[in-house]
Structures are given as C-alpha cells and as structure tokens.
Amino acid sequence: MARPTLEIVAARAAVSRQTVSNVLNSPHLVRPETRTRVEAVIAELGYRPNRAAQTLKTRRSQLVGARIEPPRDGINRVVLTHFLHALTSRAQLQGLRVMLFAADEDRDEIGQYEQLLEDHDLDAFVLTDTHVGDARTAWLAERQVPFVTFGRPWGALSAYHSWVDVDGGAGTRAATTHLLDIGHRRIAFLGWPSDAAAGDDRRDGWAQTCAAAGIHDERLDVRVPEGLEHGRAATAKLLDLADPPTALVCVTDSLALGVWAEVTRRGLRVGRDVAIVGFDDSPTAAVIGLSSAAQPMDQAAAACLELMHTVLDAPQPAPTPPGPVLLAPQLVLRASTARD
C-alpha cells in the first residue's frame, strides 16, 4: 500500500489540506471536534508528516527537551512518568520528538539546557516541578529560549511564562465535600510545612470547604514532612485525641499510606472506621484501594504542547505569554472512603 499523504488524510477526514496541517502544527487553531476527527484518521491511516519538508517550512528541529525524573520518591512522583509518556505519544503524532535529559537540581538542569541547545538546536523545553525561586525559568526567559512549564510559576507573577497546572485546591475541595456528603464532620488535613506553595494550595481547598460547612478545629490542621513514616506518626497523635478525626485528607498518597498503616495497626477498618483520601492517584493507590485526586496527565501534556506551539508561532519574546491553563483534578473514589 502506498504511504498515505496529507491529501489522502484531508479527503478521508473531509477537511482541507490546511486544516490537516494545522492539526499537526498549530492544533490550537482547529476546533476540538475537527481535531479529534482528523487525529483519528491520521492514526487509522498511519500517516506520518514528512519531517524534512516540515523543517524546511518551519525552520524548526522538531525536538523538544524534557527531563526524566530521578526515582527518588516511589509513590507520588511516579505519576510524572505518565506525563512524560503522554507528552511523547502526543508529540510524535505531531511529528515532534522528545529528547531526554537527566538532572538533579536547577544548576545541573541549566547545564543540560546549554548542552542540548548547542548540540541539537532544540525548539523548546517542557519543564516539570516548578518551585519558588526557580533558576531554570529565569535562565530560559533571559535567553529567550521557548519553554512551557507543567507547574505554575510559584512565588512569581502568574504571567511570568506559559504554564499548565492542576488545581490542587479543587482536588482537596472535592475530597472534603465528598467526605461531608457521606456524613463526616471531623475531617483532618495532613499537609506539608508552609514553605511548599503547592501544599498550601491543597490545604486551602480543605480549609475553605470546612469553613463553609461551619467546621473549624485547628488541631486537625497538621503539617508534616513528606513520607509514610511522618504520616503514620501524625495519625497516631490525631487518633489519640479525645475527639479524633473520622476522615483524613492528605496532600500526597505517601502521607495517606502512612495514615493507612496507623489505622490498620490499631485494628480499625479503613473506610468504615476512618476514611482516607490521598493526592496524585499513584499506582499504589489504585492497587490498595486508596481514594485519591488524580492529575489529568493526558490533558496536561496536550495543553503543554498546544501552548508550546503558540509560543513558537509568536514573535520572540511574546508580549504576553500564552496561557495559563489550569486543569481540574478528578477525585477517584475507592474503598478507603466507602462506609460499608
């Protein structure tokens, strides 16, 4: 069978050649229904854009740099692999490739940017794990290297650069609302110390929902470092209160697993006696039956690529960075919040 051409894809999807080209290069210009239809035809026919022609037309390398996470946290950060997979799958459908690098901290990562730009002339970078005082975004912005971050510019102006993020507060709001709906009134929050901006965002969702329901007990607002053991110790203290919580919302699945360990150690039943909700919907949560707020990684990757195309199509530097995109997490309910 002959290799499918742009013309064949356009005919089959009943759109113009320009629309197919837009789906591949500037998907933000195409209506979602049309995009879905054209992408389905591309996948069905196995159409592959001719990269040489594309490079000639756009003068781009069609390469995007992204970091692979070091395996330092076995629970929550595993979901960043899902993001990287989604980014890779979606990018290759558009004729783009993801070039990987590894780095331990900002300075190291900037060193990798330098080398990648020198050796392979990348079009753009997709960053993860933004944080207060992020040296990477400052470096890229100063050199006018196009980039998009998955994670907002914590501690900086929201319009500092293009970003996609998940609304942590919406996740804990949904979790707390659900716990109130099924009858809980003593709902604790296990969060991080207040220097972690993402943690404060997640705490706010819980605190605001409790306040709106007329509930306030600051003994139930607990701050601990990340990790199962810290979660376990904090839970022991909470369950020793004269009026212990019947439900705990946690800033991560790691802390939620610590809650789980302490609850079962006491012979209490998870779900029936004590409800637990985590954050990040890690693979571990799915396996043991922990309810958790899931970050929509496919949507996040698609949004990052779309913003990236907009950034690349804009004059450099863009007067205002396109975006941001704030996505709602999805509360996944499992046995740990079931009352029977």
Next chain:
Amino acid sequence: MARPTLEIVAARAAVSRQTVSNVLNSPHLVRPETRTRVEAVIAELGYRPNRAAQTLKTRRSQLVGARIEPPRDGINRVVLTHFLHALTSRAQLQGLRVMLFAADEDRDEIGQYEQLLEDHDLDAFVLTDTHVGDARTAWLAERQVPFVTFGRPWGALSAYHSWVDVDGGAGTRAATTHLLDIGHRRIAFLGWPSDAAAGDDRRDGWAQTCAAAGIHDERLDVRVPEGLEHGRAATAKLLDLADPPTALVCVTDSLALGVWAEVTRRGLRVGRDVAIVGFDDSPTAAVIGLSSAAQPMDQAAAACLELMHTVLDAPQPAPTPPGPVLLAPQLVLRASTARD
C-alpha cells in the same frame, strides 16, 4: 572560569587524552578503576565533550532511541522508568542523548523505528521487554540497524543479538534459600502460566532450591495470571489447605500484594505468620515493607551502553554479537520476611 577541556580532565585524572576519549566513546576499552576515576573528574569539572568534533570523528549522530513504557501496570513495570533514567544519565555523560518514542506493540514500535531512522539518523536502539517471537529484533537485525536489548532473546538462540538481562532464577533461588534459612519448610510459588518464559525462569530457581532441600509438593506450585486479585484468590486456596504454606515466593510484586491482602484479611500477620517475597522491588514494595528481588537497573543500563559501543565499533553485521551480560538481582529483605 574557562570551560574545561579534554586536556584538563586528563591532567586532573592523571591519564592520557586517549584514555579520556576512550572513557567517553569506548568505555569497554578502559579498566573499571580508571573509568570510575575519569568519570568522577568529568562530573567534578562539568566537562562536556564537544559533540560536533565527536560526530565528525565518529560520523555518528550520538542519538539512541528508547521506548517509554505506557502506564499499563502500576506496580512492577514502574521499575522500567528507573532503567530509562539510568540509561539517560549514563548516556549523557558519554555525550549521547536518548530520543524517546511511545509504542503499544511490536508493529507500532517498528513504525517508530522507521520514522526515527529516516528523520534523525539514530545510531542505535535500546529495546526493553523482549518476548517470544519478537518482531522488532528480527526487523532491526534484517536491516543491520545496531541495537541492544534489555531482556534476552526468549525462544531464540542466545547469540541471536547482543543483550543484557537479569537472572530471574538467581533471584528466586536467593529468596527460597533465605526462607529455608529462617526455618520455613512449606514454601509456595505464585507464578505465571507457562507461556511466559521469564516466569518459568523465576519458577525454576524456586523449584530447584526446594528440590535440593528435599522438599516437593506440587500443590504449592501455582500458576495464575498477573494482578493483585489473582494473587489474592490463589492465596485463599493455599491457606485453606490442611497443611498451608508458611511462606510464598511470587513472580512479581503485584501478585505478592495480593498475597499480602489475603493474609491480613484473615487476621494473620505478614512476616510472623506468613512470609512473602515479591520480585522487582517496586516502589510499592519499599513503602509497605515487602521483601523483593531487585533488578540492578544502573548496572543494566551501563551494560547496555557498553555493549552498544562494542556493536557500533564492530563491522556490520558483527560475526558474533558481543555479550550477553547476565546480572544477578539483589534480594532486599524487609518486614514481610521478618519473624518477630
């Protein structure tokens, strides 16, 4: 500070320029102690090989293709991310970059090879997840595209291509030996149905160790499909025997988690009443305290790159593929095999 040169690295490490060049381009030619010393100096000084010069000299793109795993199993396969991270870190120390692709099955992956070779002229591929009747290795071998696999050529001649693998039988042998040492005599094995060659390899380690200890009970040799629920159901049957096992060795951590769930559901204590050992040392195992056989991913990645250099330096096709390299897994002992 001036950018460090090859000369400066050589002087600091007290070796010749050629040795530094060999560490970067043909590490298999350098003695391990020397390599470690030179690599430490490279890292310390932040030396970066000049890729343009390297490409000119070797006529290589310095690009290696590797697949990112789809997130289809949340427990065991997560460890392949560690392999990809180790491959990326070590490759970039040698001036190589990993270009990612996503693919669902062999045909799809071969389509990606075609496109990657056409667009980016990759030097080689590193494959994971080899299986009986692997269409990918046949395709690459036929076209004389250099590649190395992490995973042996199951069902084909061992010398079919260059490969690195972990000795599954050695892992279950170590697990079973440890259980015998701490006094267990009724040791069951939860494995896969016999069409999975890697599963048979792991079963053999258990069966041979039991046989050598004069133990044989075929009711304790159980074959179930992968997944926590299958592990749980099989454990229920085993624990209902008149003479139930006191220890279970599992072909994966997923099945071991199923054992764990059934043991605790019955009010038995993991470790003290029933010992459990998994395979793959997943992040979940580390968190809940499951003993497990760990695949040495850093070593595996280093060995894959080293074989790849040998393949690239050999005339194509090589008369005999270099390798294989078979690595021993490491048994990580945790609470699930502790008797107190």
